[in-house]
Amino acid sequence: MAPLAPRSGDAIFASVERVNAELFTLTYGAIVRQLLTDLEEVEEVNKQLDQMGYNIGIRLVDEFLAKSNVSRCTDFKETAEVIAKVGFKMFLGVTASVSNWDADGTCCSIILEDNPLVDFVELPDTCQGLYYCNVLSGVIRGALEMVSMKTEVTWVRDMLRGDDAFELQVKLLKQVPEEYPYKDDE
Amino acid sequence: MQFFGGSEISPSPPAPTASGNNAHMIYVFNRNGVCLLYREWNRPLHTLNQQQDHKLMFGLLFSLKSLTAKMDPTSAEKGNLGVPQLPGQGCSFHSFRTNTYKLSFMESPSGIKIILVTHPRTGDLRESLKYIYNLYVEYVVKNPIYTPGTPIRCELFNTTLDQYARSIA
Numbered sequence: 001m002a003p004l005a006p007r008s009g010d011a012i013f014a015s016v017e018r019v020n021a022e023l024f025t026l027t028y029g030a031i032v033r034q035l036l037t038d039l040e041e042v043e044e045v046n047k048q049l050d051q052m053g054y055n056i057g058i059r060l061v062d063e064f065l066a067k068s069n070v071s072r073c074t075d076f077k078e079t080a081e082v083i084a085k086v087g088f089k090m091f092l093g094v095t096a097s098v099s100n101w102d103a104d105g106t107c108c109s110i111i112l113e114d115n116p117l118v119d120f121v122e123l124p125d126t127c128q129g130l131y132y133c134n135v136l137s138g139v140i141r142g143a144l145e146m147v148s149m150k151t152e153v154t155w156v157r158d159m160l161r162g163d164d165a166f167e168l169q170v171k172l173l174k175q176v177p178e179e180y181p182y183k184d185d186e
Numbered sequence: 187m188q189f190f191g192g193s194e195i196s197p198s199p200p201a202p203t204a205s206g207n208n209a210h211m212i213y214v215f216n217r218n219g220v221c222l223l224y225r226e227w228n229r230p231l232h233t234l235n236q237q238q239d240h241k242l243m244f245g246l247l248f249s250l251k252s253l254t255a256k257m258d259p260t261s262a263e264k265g266n267l268g269v270p271q272l273p274g275q276g277c278s279f280h281s282f283r284t285n286t287y288k289l290s291f292m293e294s295p296s297g298i299k300i301i302l303v304t305h306p307r308t309g310d311l312r313e314s315l316k317y318i319y320n321l322y323v324e325y326v327v328k329n330p331i332y333t334p335g336t337p338i339r340c341e342l343f344n345t346t347l348d349q350y351a352r353s354i355a
């Protein structure tokens with residue numbers, strides 16, 4: 001039997017179980033608010049959101065691979081396209097776009113026009129410096145680490161800080177191929 | 187010459203075995219060689235202790251992958267034998283058959299390896315392995331109690347897997 005072809009983001013998004021968008025947004029908002037109350041420092045909250053995203057990402061990647069049937073991407077350009085077109089569509093229902101490639105193809109920007117996490121959200125003055133959607137950068141970093149890519153993901157533009165879109169910069173640091181894990185001590 | 191089994195499309199009905207199971211055993215490894223799951227349904231002969239058995243299986247697959255990629259006549263660029271490859275890259279073998287069993291293998295790009303050992307007349311199990319990978323995602327990955335990278339201790343996953351293994355032709 002021939003292997004299944006990769007499915008498009010729309011097709012998968014239509015077939016998975018979905019949750020009410022407002023519930024999702026409000027739940028995420030509650031998490032961020034609680035973190036702010038517990039940790040008080042905005043930098044700490046940013047780090048914690050990134051860590052949470054990382055823990056989500058390492059699990060999410062298997063679900064992504066199982067549902068979407070994508071095979072191994074040949075290069076980082078393809079990886080970024082797959083994340084933007086299939087990944088974001090499948091999990092958040094929004095399509096992102098990829099741009100700003102650098103000369104050697106290791107650094108790009110993923111741009112989100114629409115972000116369900118930030119509906120109804122406005123940052124107060126006490127929370128300047130907060131990356132509200134930092135969980136997304138953790139998710140991407142975690143997921144890519146499970147497919148042998150060490151990356152650094154940072155926010156370039158953030159609509160909650162007055163910019164016109166959400167822009168994530170994803171920089172590939174290195175590919176880490178798997179090594180034989182057992183020492184030769186047999 | 188005797189012909190066993192049906193066509194490629196519809197697998198032959200399961201041949202009756204002593205235990206009623208067609209699958210002998212299943213291994214699931216992660217990218218670091220940790221054996222996440224080992225279940226056996228029909229394995230009369232045990233030669234090694236568990237630890238050694240897992241190491242042997244993992245080592246076998248690691249070497250086979252390396253070897254099959256190196257021997258690939260269609261690929262232009264080949265790494266040297268023994269150079270670590272990214273999971274899923276290059277050509278990947280999916281099964282081998284001996285006169286007493288068939289071993290089917292699937293590796294996801296995230297390094298999760300699923301190995302199913304069945305009786306030798308089994309057809310192509312790639313779809314079954316994909317299904318098992320989906321089961322793994324649903325019952326294990328999405329389980330908040332489970333810590334990734336540790337052996338799986340989810341009863342629900344084990345039961346569902348047992349049921350599914352019984353139905354594999």
